[in-house]
Amino acid sequence: MGATHLPSTEFDGTAVDDQLEADAEAAQGQPATEMVQLLGPDGKLGTDPVFTEYADRLDAGKLRGFYSDMAAIRRFDQEATALQRQGQLALWVPLTGQEAAQIGSGRASQPQDYIFPTYREHGVALTRNVDLAELLRQFRGVSNGGWNPKDTNFHLYTLVLAAQTPHAVGYAMGIQRDQQLAEARAAENPQVEGSQPAEPKAAVVVYFGDGASSEGDVHESMVFAASYNAPVVFFCQNNHWAISVPTAVQTRIPLSNRAKGYGFPGIRVDGNDVIAVHAVTEWALEHAREGKGPVLIEAFTYRVGAHTTADDPTKYRESSEEELWRAKDPLERLEKYLRTEGLAGDAFFEQVKADGNELAAYVRKTTHDLETPDIRTAFANTYVEAHPLVAEELAWFEEYSAGFAGEATEEEAGH
Amino acid sequence: MTTMTIAKAINEGLRATLSNNPKTLLMGEDIGPLGGVYRVTDGLIKEFGADRVVDTPLAESGIIGTAIGLALRGYLPVCEIQFDGFVFPGFNQITTQLAKMHARSNGNLTVPVVIRIPYGGGIGSIEHHSESPEALFAHTAGLRIITPSNPHDAYWMIQQAVDCQDPVIVFEPKRRYWLKGEVDTESSGLAEDPFKAHVIREGTDATVVVYGPLVPVALAAANAAAEDGRSVEVIDLRSISPIDFDTVTDSVKKTGRLIVAHEAPTFGGIGGEIAARISERAFHSLEAPVIRVGGFHMPYPVAKVEEDYLPDIDRILEALDRALAY
Ligand SMILES: Cc1ncc(C[n+]2csc(CCOP(=O)(O)OP(=O)(O)O)c2C)c(N)n1
Numbered sequence: 001m002g003a004t005h006l007p008s009t010e011f012d013g014t015a016v017d018d019q020l021e022a023d024a025e026a027a028q029g030q031p032a033t034e035m036v037q038l039l040g041p042d043g044k045l046g047t048d049p050v051f052t053e054y055a056d057r058l059d060a061g062k063l064r065g066f067y068s069d070m071a072a073i074r075r076f077d078q079e080a081t082a083l084q085r086q087g088q089l090a091l092w093v094p095l096t097g098q099e100a101a102q103i104g105s106g107r108a109s110q111p112q113d114y115i116f117p118t119y120r121e122h123g124v125a126l127t128r129n130v131d132l133a134e135l136l137r138q139f140r141g142v143s144n145g146g147w148n149p150k151d152t153n154f155h156l157y158t159l160v161l162a163a164q165t166p167h168a169v170g171y172a173m174g175i176q177r178d179q180q181l182a183e184a185r186a187a188e189n190p191q192v193e194g195s196q197p198a199e200p201k202a203a204v205v206v207y208f209g210d211g212a213s214s215e216g217d218v219h220e221s222m223v224f225a226a227s228y229n230a231p232v233v234f235f236c237q238n239n240h241w242a243i244s245v246p247t248a249v250q251t252r253i254p255l256s257n258r259a260k261g262y263g264f265p266g267i268r269v270d271g272n273d274v275i276a277v278h279a280v281t282e283w284a285l286e287h288a289r290e291g292k293g294p295v296l297i298e299a300f301t302y303r304v305g306a307h308t309t310a311d312d313p314t315k316y317r318e319s320s321e322e323e324l325w326r327a328k329d330p331l332e333r334l335e336k337y338l339r340t341e342g343l344a345g346d347a348f349f350e351q352v353k354a355d356g357n358e359l360a361a362y363v364r365k366t367t368h369d370l371e372t373p374d375i376r377t378a379f380a381n382t383y384v385e386a387h388p389l390v391a392e393e394l395a396w397f398e399e400y401s402a403g404f405a406g407e408a409t410e411e412e413a414g415h
Numbered sequence: 416m417t418t419m420t421i422a423k424a425i426n427e428g429l430r431a432t433l434s435n436n437p438k439t440l441l442m443g444e445d446i447g448p449l450g451g452v453y454r455v456t457d458g459l460i461k462e463f464g465a466d467r468v469v470d471t472p473l474a475e476s477g478i479i480g481t482a483i484g485l486a487l488r489g490y491l492p493v494c495e496i497q498f499d500g501f502v503f504p505g506f507n508q509i510t511t512q513l514a515k516m517h518a519r520s521n522g523n524l525t526v527p528v529v530i531r532i533p534y535g536g537g538i539g540s541i542e543h544h545s546e547s548p549e550a551l552f553a554h555t556a557g558l559r560i561i562t563p564s565n566p567h568d569a570y571w572m573i574q575q576a577v578d579c580q581d582p583v584i585v586f587e588p589k590r591r592y593w594l595k596g597e598v599d600t601e602s603s604g605l606a607e608d609p610f611k612a613h614v615i616r617e618g619t620d621a622t623v624v625v626y627g628p629l630v631p632v633a634l635a636a637a638n639a640a641a642e643d644g645r646s647v648e649v650i651d652l653r654s655i656s657p658i659d660f661d662t663v664t665d666s667v668k669k670t671g672r673l674i675v676a677h678e679a680p681t682f683g684g685i686g687g688e689i690a691a692r693i694s695e696r697a698f699h700s701l702e703a704p705v706i707r708v709g710g711f712h713m714p715y716p717v718a719k720v721e722e723d724y725l726p727d728i729d730r731i732l733e734a735l736d737r738a739l740a741y
Contacts, residue, residue: 143519143521144515144518144519145519145520145521145523148520148521148523149520149523149524150523150524155487156519156520158512160507160511160512163480163507163508163511163512165480166476166477166479166480166481166483166484166508167480167481167483167484167487167512168484169477169480169481169484170480170481170482170483170484170485170486170487170488170492171484171485171487171488172484173481173484173485173488174484174485174487174488174489174490175488177440177466177485177488177490178488178489180466181437216476216504217476217477217480217507217508220472220474220476220477220480221477221480221481223472223474223477224471224472224474224477224481227471227472377521377522378518380522381517381518381520381521381522382517382518382556382557383517383557383559383581384517384522384525384527384579384580384581385579385580385581387559387657388657388659388660388661389656389657389658390556
């Protein structure tokens, strides 16, 4: 892997970084931290022996699309933060700084792939055509989900850290089995072969953070994925902070190195470089769909803002660190590239801005309109099949509520 | 009608479900060539292959978590947890994920995962191999919890659990795995609601409600009481969540006295739930307070003293005496 850049601020300073790399090198007998980067902060495109080929597949339209997606989701993020400040959302989990990691990876997936997010993957949701207003239901407190995952193959957010990682592996094992069943059926009826187009091969992408990487579920998932060669891509967004705890407390080696321990490839990619993230994820998904097994991608990025709207990052980190990362902004570097290469000009960027404002207005309006559900839907959805306890409690609730309805009419009647 | 043990009946039930539905698969530690530590899955890997009877890595959260993913993809996983005390590494997945997936998806997703757990004491085993954690799961909405007490039920209930669209935990009374009984493999003989409680012995003086491993104990107690001229009705609950309160209420209206017995600690247990419900539903029929018989509030004790811990015939008879004394 021809990496040209080394990470600048993992943990707190190069001394520690060097020490870690030396340790890792000693432990593994090979270089620890190479990071795939194609588009640098200066907006110049470099080369990579493996991934340039993937970058070459991108035409001007796709690259402009990456930019407009990243700009749209950043604008959405600002709007949702504002909505939270206005009391319209109970909480918001901002993604600013992680747009390239999310748009690059999300755009690399195909419709037949299935995505398991954590709770910050609004950019990935955008690439899967999830209605962003629906995404806000959970944060407005009108749903614990908010969208039907079957519509977009984008699963519900998960708040218990890492709990979704084994689900992703199980789902991938299901894809694998479906494929085997289809092949067995085709072998039984060879005459049908060719007359029907085969289902496109699918894979799963599961997102989690550097903090979540410490949870036992990630370990168990990687063991299962490796044992069964499941078509799953583990996508870790190392945004450097788990609320107030730095990555150094979660790991002594680059997270991508952990994959070696499980026996599958691990790649560290510049998470602020949308072109590299897209290339690496496309490679990993192809690898998985072809039956070659799991891949771990560590997107090396930074959460520029607070963890959530309830958090105060000034208590645990220096603003200079944020500044350092702002200089690596994923949108700015793509804009530089598009402009210098003559792929986009003022008109394009103005249009993107206008579209962003339109999206914000839509989200603002639809958030106010999000309906509060009737608690009866919770009674209805606790179990699939009839349940006497639920029926009994619902009947009690109806009777109890009916009592108040009587009171209200009496009050209205002036009694 | 064939005679078999509970372990064999579950084995046959699993065999039937694997044959009938290509989407069913078994997952668990040592369930393949070994057939599980209790041999409940004996021979199934030979018949259905390693893809349908999956020897998993040693990881309970991984087993249940991946089963959730498989269920989301349309499969029907039946997970085996090796022993009751080892379900806890998977507790997070069961309570925060499995139980809630249907509700939080607004009814769009179903996760029909079955989890089989051998439970209860009386086998002289060491720490963590004799526990009865059913109340911890029953408290969580979204899960169904059942426990067979005889081979016929065991054969049919495991198949009904797989057919159920909700997640089901099957607590298998491990000290009764070798209990023999008749199984009618042609017909379950069950009404619409397969998990209704069964009145397994009729009586008029008091009702004893039990489930799983304590069913034979309660029957023996009822027989002993009969010698003293007392007529005891025995109900096998069969389903712990939901509980068939109607059957219990009807019985208490007839007998006026209720004793609930289980191996799990009394405090915070299923017996308390039944006592409270029945006091609400049949207060005027009760001639005595509902009496609970259960384990003590202590970690499951060492095997050498488990006989003192486990409710036995005498403890049930003592409770009966107290109830009748009112
Ligand atoms: C099991 C669990 N423990 C604790 C929390 C509380 N919590 C929410 S987010 C968070 C930090 C997560 O950090 P990371 O995995 O790096 O993801 P990021 O939020 O930075 O994207 C914590 C501790 C939780 N949601 N789940």
